[in-house]
Amino acid sequence: MSGSAVEYRLQPVSRVAGRISVPGDKSISHRAVMFGALARGRTEVSGFLPGEDTLHTAQILRQLGVAIERSAETSLRIDGVGLHGLRASAQVLDCGNAGTAMRLLAGLLSGQRFASTLVGDESLSRRPMRRVMDPLLRMGACIAGTQAGTAPLRIEPAENLRGIDYNCPVASAQIKSCVLLAGLYADGETAVTEPAATRDYTERMLAALGADVVVDGLAIRLRPGRELQAQPIFVPGDFSSAAFFLVAGAIAPTGEMLIENVGLNPRRTGLLDTLVEMGADIVVLDRREIAGEPVGDLRVRASALRGVDVPEARVPDMIDEFPAFAIAAACAAGRSSVRGAHELRVKESDRIAATARGLATLGVEVEEFEDGMAIEGRADFGGGQIDSRSDHRIAMAFAVASLRARSEIRILDCANVATSFPGFPKLAASVGLDIGVFA
Numbered sequence: 001m002s003g004s005a006v007e008y009r010l011q012p013v014s015r016v017a018g019r020i021s022v023p024g025d026k027s028i029s030h031r032a033v034m035f036g037a038l039a040r041g042r043t044e045v046s047g048f049l050p051g052e053d054t055l056h057t058a059q060i061l062r063q064l065g066v067a068i069e070r071s072a073e074t075s076l077r078i079d080g081v082g083l084h085g086l087r088a089s090a091q092v093l094d095c096g097n098a099g100t101a102m103r104l105l106a107g108l109l110s111g112q113r114f115a116s117t118l119v120g121d122e123s124l125s126r127r128p129m130r131r132v133m134d135p136l137l138r139m140g141a142c143i144a145g146t147q148a149g150t151a152p153l154r155i156e157p158a159e160n161l162r163g164i165d166y167n168c169p170v171a172s173a174q175i176k177s178c179v180l181l182a183g184l185y186a187d188g189e190t191a192v193t194e195p196a197a198t199r200d201y202t203e204r205m206l207a208a209l210g211a212d213v214v215v216d217g218l219a220i221r222l223r224p225g226r227e228l229q230a231q232p233i234f235v236p237g238d239f240s241s242a243a244f245f246l247v248a249g250a251i252a253p254t255g256e257m258l259i260e261n262v263g264l265n266p267r268r269t270g271l272l273d274t275l276v277e278m279g280a281d282i283v284v285l286d287r288r289e290i291a292g293e294p295v296g297d298l299r300v301r302a303s304a305l306r307g308v309d310v311p312e313a314r315v316p317d318m319i320d321e322f323p324a325f326a327i328a329a330a331c332a333a334g335r336s337s338v339r340g341a342h343e344l345r346v347k348e349s350d351r352i353a354a355t356a357r358g359l360a361t362l363g364v365e366v367e368e369f370e371d372g373m374a375i376e377g378r379a380d381f382g383g384g385q386i387d388s389r390s391d392h393r394i395a396m397a398f399a400v401a402s403l404r405a406r407s408e409i410r411i412l413d414c415a416n417v418a419t420s421f422p423g424f425p426k427l428a429a430s431v432g433l434d435i436g437v438f439a
Helices: 026-037 052-063 099-110 130-138 172-183 201-207 239-253 270-277 311-329 340-348 350-359 391-405 415-419 424-430
Strands: 007-011 018-021 040-046 069-070 075-081 116-119 142-144 153-156 165-167 192-195 212-216 219-223 255-261 281-290 295-299 335-340 363-368 373-375 384-387 410-411 434-438
Touching: 007 130, 007 201, 007 391, 018 424, 026 040, 026 099, 026 201, 040 201, 040 270, 052 069, 052 099, 052 415, 099 116, 130 142, 130 172, 153 335, 165 415, 172 192, 172 201, 172 219, 192 311, 201 212, 219 373, 239 255, 239 270, 239 281, 239 295, 239 391, 239 424, 255 424, 270 281, 270 311, 270 340, 311 335, 311 340, 311 350, 311 373, 311 391, 340 350, 350 363, 350 384, 350 391, 373 391, 373 415, 384 391, 391 415, 391 424
Parallel strands: 018 255, 165 192, 384 410
Antiparallel strands: 007 410, 007 434, 040 075, 069 075, 116 153, 142 153, 192 219, 212 219, 255 295, 281 295, 335 373, 363 373
């Protein structure tokens, strides 16, 4: 089914309420499959996100000789083959729309003794890959893309990889993770220093499985030589998915929601901090730690929001949540702004442009910058037709906007919502959104 074949139509509503759980964290699900495949022994994964992106990752590891079984809808059984047990695939490795899969696998495959080709869909094939190719080439990898620095990526066996001390030019967990995965196969220590802290799932999971990883401020150091050992992996609810419902609960004129078992890794919860600063009535209940990851339940109630300037230092911790933040800002009293978010230009869509145009369609005053935007909040706004540009987060954010709209919002190009949040329309309807899906 093509992305353009699915659209959402939402009628205005004024209340959301319910007790819900969101799908498992996509970033952790990707890593659980990859690291479980590289570990020795059987890895049992619970809470796995069965989205299109993560299923592409699982299929790729199957092609590389790893036995992976879906023991339940959100459970995997992975029989790991060890760091050096992967086998060549006779076919190309299709990442679909999954940028995380392509960038992390580029690092993992650079250390193998066989050739591989990574491909993606039309959207992924436009996304920049030189950012991972450059450090891999410095490590001695044999990797090439198109002249534009995009996929397909062709990876040939390297004579040997060498550890490097890499200063990452942008704050990106995908670049960091790619280099660390290649470092598992390198001679000598690999170090990555970030300009700002990013999500640390790779470091946490590698350490839990026995890798020699040391975190020293913004520097992460990995010494090769240790085999990974299988461990059970629990995947908490994806904060990025919960974000749409946090915003929905905060901007709805009435109602209360409880979102259960949400991952609260501090490198992911910048939006939570921002919404609280805006005056959102959000409380974290039953904080706990499961398999090394902080988890909690989030209660959100209808709130009177005020505008806020997002600190640049917080941008990496909410980089995937800016479409949702933009809807909250459009409903807040006063002006909100974000700068230093250049990464939004090279996501599944140009999220700055797509968000700004969508808000303008609804009658919201927006000033677009190269690295962000400023939004003038208002009490409510009109409806209209939104082009999501086949970007799942744009589609879901504007679905939530129906809580303050005066007329129908029609969102085009929504099929890719299934990449990160299968079942989103059904869950949104369960808490009160009036959402129709049309193919």
